[in-house]
Amino acid sequence: MIASNRSITKSSSGTAPPEEELAIYVKNANKSFGVTRALNDVSFRASFGEIQAIIGGNGCGKSTMAKVLAGVLKVDSGEVSIMGHAPTTPSDARKMGVAMVFQEVMVADEATIAENLYAGADSLWAKAMPNSEKIARSRVLMRELVGSDVDPQRLAAGLSLGVKAWITIGRALLSKPKILILDESSAALDFDSTERLFTKIRELRDNGTAVLIVTHRIAELIRICDRATVMRDGRNVGVLSKSEITESNLLGLMAGKTETRKTPEAAGYQALASQVVLKTSNLKVWPNAEPVNFDLRRGEIIGVTGLEGQGQDPFVRILAGTADSVESYPIAETGGSGSAAEIRDLQSAKANGIEFVSGDRKREGILPNLSIFENLLCALYPKHKFGSKLNLINWPELEGIFNYEVQRLSIKTGPRSNLITSLSGGNQQKVLIGRAFSLRPKILILNDPARGIDVGTKREFYQHLRDFADEGNSVVYMSSELEEFIGLCSRVAVFRNGSIFDTLTDADVDPRLILESMFGQTRGTKAAAKANRVTPVQAAPRALAAEVPRFPSQSASAIRIVTSEKAPMTKAPALDPMGRPIKIRYF
CATH class of the missing domain: 3.40.50.300 (P-loop containing nucleotide triphosphate hydrolases)
Known part of the structure; x- marks a missing residue:
C-alpha cells in the first residue's frame, strides 16, 4: 500500500x-x-x-x-x-x-586492491589477519565479484571505474553487515556486473540482512x-x-503528479545530413584487436556500448583526445570546408570543437576545491576577458551564462559560491554537462554522462541532446544502460574484444538485440557485410539472421547469463572471461 x-x-x-x-x-x-x-x-x-x-x-x-x-x-x-x-x-x-557503499567510488589509487579492500580493518595496535590471508581472501572475493581473476596486489590506479566500484562493494561485504546501504552502487557497473551484484544482494537478504x-x-x-x-x-x-x-x-x-510512460520512438534521432564530421579508419584500440572503422555524421546521435572491458571506454576517449590509440588517429572534419584534422591529443580535439564529459566525475570532472560557479565556467575564462595586459574576467557575461545553464538543466544549487561538493552527485554531474554545453562544441563525446541523474532529468537531458543535434552538431553517447539508446540513437555500435562487433540501426536499436550482440549472439557487422556484399552500416539491420538464437518477443521477467561447458554453440560462440562458452537463458 x-x-x-x-x-x-x-x-x-x-x-x-x-x-x-x-x-x-x-x-x-x-x-x-x-x-x-x-x-x-x-x-x-x-x-x-x-x-x-x-x-x-x-x-x-x-x-x-x-x-x-x-x-x-x-x-x-x-x-x-x-x-x-x-x-x-x-x-x-x-x-x-x-556498512555503506558511497555514491563516489572511494578507492586509494596508490594502494593495492587488497589494501583497499581491508582499509580500516586493522586497529592501531594489531592487524585483523596476516597480509598473506588478506591477499588470498581478496583474490577469492574479487574473482566472485568481477567474474574473472584479478591480482589483489595490483595498484588500483590503473583499474577501470567498474572494477574500482567492485572494490568499494567488496569492502562492505567483508564486514559481514547486518545492514547494507548501497548509494548508486550499480551506476558504474555494466549489465553483467549488475546481475552479479543482484545475486549477492538477494543472498544477503535471504540470510537476514537489511539492504x-x-x-x-x-x-x-x-x-x-x-x-x-x-x-x-x-x-x-x-x-x-x-x-x-x-x-x-x-x-x-x-x-507529485500522475505520469505515464512515454512510448519510445520507433527509430532514434536521425542525422540531418550525410556529411561525416568524425571518422576512424583502421584504428586499433588494442594491439591484437580488429581495426575500428567508424563514422559520425553531422546532426547524428550515435550510441556506443559493450560489456565491461571490451574496448568501448578507451575508444570514446581516443575520439575525445584523452587517450592514445595503438594505430591510426580519428579524423575530424568539422570546419565545413572539407579540411580534415587528426585528433592526436586533447588540444587538437578542442581545436576541432570536440568536448568530453565523463561519468567518473570525482576523478575526471569536478574540481572539489572550487565553487559551483567556478566549476561550471572555469573553462570559459580565457574567452571572456578584457584588458590586453590585465586579463580581467568579464563577470557579467559569465553570470548570464551561469544562470542560463542552471535554469536549462534544472540544477539545484544553494549560493553559487558554495563548493561543488555541497551538491548532490546528480547535480554535480549536471554542472559538468552544463560546462560542456557552455563551450558550444560541434561534437560531444559522452562517457556514461547520465550516471547518478534521476529519470525526470534524464528525459530533459535527452531533449537537450536532440536540440543540440538539431543545430547541426553531433553526439557520441556511450552508456551501460541499454534503455537510454531507445528513441535517442539512430545507430548503436556494440564493442566486443576491442573492436565494433555489430552496429544496430533504427528498429534494431532494442535492448534485447543489443544484449545479444554484447554476448556475441549475433552474426556481427563484419560477417553480415561479407555475406550481403554491402557496407557495414547498411548491413546492420540484416545482421540478425534467423538461425541465430534470440530472446523471445514476449516480455521476460528476468534474464540470466549462464556459463556452461556444454552450452549450445552458434557459428561464433561467445566466451566468458574464463574462456567458457556462454548461453543466455530467459524465464
Whole structure:
C-alpha cells in the first residue's frame, strides 16, 4: 500500500513500533545545510531480510538520509534508531553492523586492491589477519565479484571505474553487515556486473540482512526491491509494496503528479545530413584487436556500448583526445570546408570543437576545491576577458551564462559560491554537462554522462541532446544502460574484444538485440557485410539472421547469463572471461 509519512511512523495502535522488531527506525528527522533543508520531517523504517529502495529526484534528500543512517551526518532534530541504538559516528555505525557503499567510488589509487579492500580493518595496535590471508581472501572475493581473476596486489590506479566500484562493494561485504546501504552502487557497473551484484544482494537478504538501495535506475529497482520509499524535496512522500512498485507509481510520487510512460520512438534521432564530421579508419584500440572503422555524421546521435572491458571506454576517449590509440588517429572534419584534422591529443580535439564529459566525475570532472560557479565556467575564462595586459574576467557575461545553464538543466544549487561538493552527485554531474554545453562544441563525446541523474532529468537531458543535434552538431553517447539508446540513437555500435562487433540501426536499436550482440549472439557487422556484399552500416539491420538464437518477443521477467561447458554453440560462440562458452537463458 502507498503510505504517507504519518502512516509509516505509527503502528495500528497509534504508537511507534517496537524498535527491536526493526533494523532501522527514523521518526520526524530534520537536517539542513545552511538555507537548504535536505530532510524535512522524514519518517522511515526498514526490516531485516528485505531489500528496500530509497528513490527520488536529484537533491531530494535520499543520499543525506543514507549518510544519516551510516553515522556520517547527524540530524538536527528527530529520532534515528539502528537496532535500538543511535549512531553518532561512522565508527559507531560500523560497530552496530552497518556498512555503506558511497555514491563516489572511494578507492586509494596508490594502494593495492587488497589494501583497499581491508582499509580500516586493522586497529592501531594489531592487524585483523596476516597480509598473506588478506591477499588470498581478496583474490577469492574479487574473482566472485568481477567474474574473472584479478591480482589483489595490483595498484588500483590503473583499474577501470567498474572494477574500482567492485572494490568499494567488496569492502562492505567483508564486514559481514547486518545492514547494507548501497548509494548508486550499480551506476558504474555494466549489465553483467549488475546481475552479479543482484545475486549477492538477494543472498544477503535471504540470510537476514537489511539492504537499502539508493538508485535512479527504475528498471533495476522494480526487479530487485521488496519495498520502495519515495522522497521529494526532503520529504518521504510514499512507500510502495512489491506489487505497487511500477514506473508510473514511482514517477507519479517523484513528480507529485500522475505520469505515464512515454512510448519510445520507433527509430532514434536521425542525422540531418550525410556529411561525416568524425571518422576512424583502421584504428586499433588494442594491439591484437580488429581495426575500428567508424563514422559520425553531422546532426547524428550515435550510441556506443559493450560489456565491461571490451574496448568501448578507451575508444570514446581516443575520439575525445584523452587517450592514445595503438594505430591510426580519428579524423575530424568539422570546419565545413572539407579540411580534415587528426585528433592526436586533447588540444587538437578542442581545436576541432570536440568536448568530453565523463561519468567518473570525482576523478575526471569536478574540481572539489572550487565553487559551483567556478566549476561550471572555469573553462570559459580565457574567452571572456578584457584588458590586453590585465586579463580581467568579464563577470557579467559569465553570470548570464551561469544562470542560463542552471535554469536549462534544472540544477539545484544553494549560493553559487558554495563548493561543488555541497551538491548532490546528480547535480554535480549536471554542472559538468552544463560546462560542456557552455563551450558550444560541434561534437560531444559522452562517457556514461547520465550516471547518478534521476529519470525526470534524464528525459530533459535527452531533449537537450536532440536540440543540440538539431543545430547541426553531433553526439557520441556511450552508456551501460541499454534503455537510454531507445528513441535517442539512430545507430548503436556494440564493442566486443576491442573492436565494433555489430552496429544496430533504427528498429534494431532494442535492448534485447543489443544484449545479444554484447554476448556475441549475433552474426556481427563484419560477417553480415561479407555475406550481403554491402557496407557495414547498411548491413546492420540484416545482421540478425534467423538461425541465430534470440530472446523471445514476449516480455521476460528476468534474464540470466549462464556459463556452461556444454552450452549450445552458434557459428561464433561467445566466451566468458574464463574462456567458457556462454548461453543466455530467459524465464
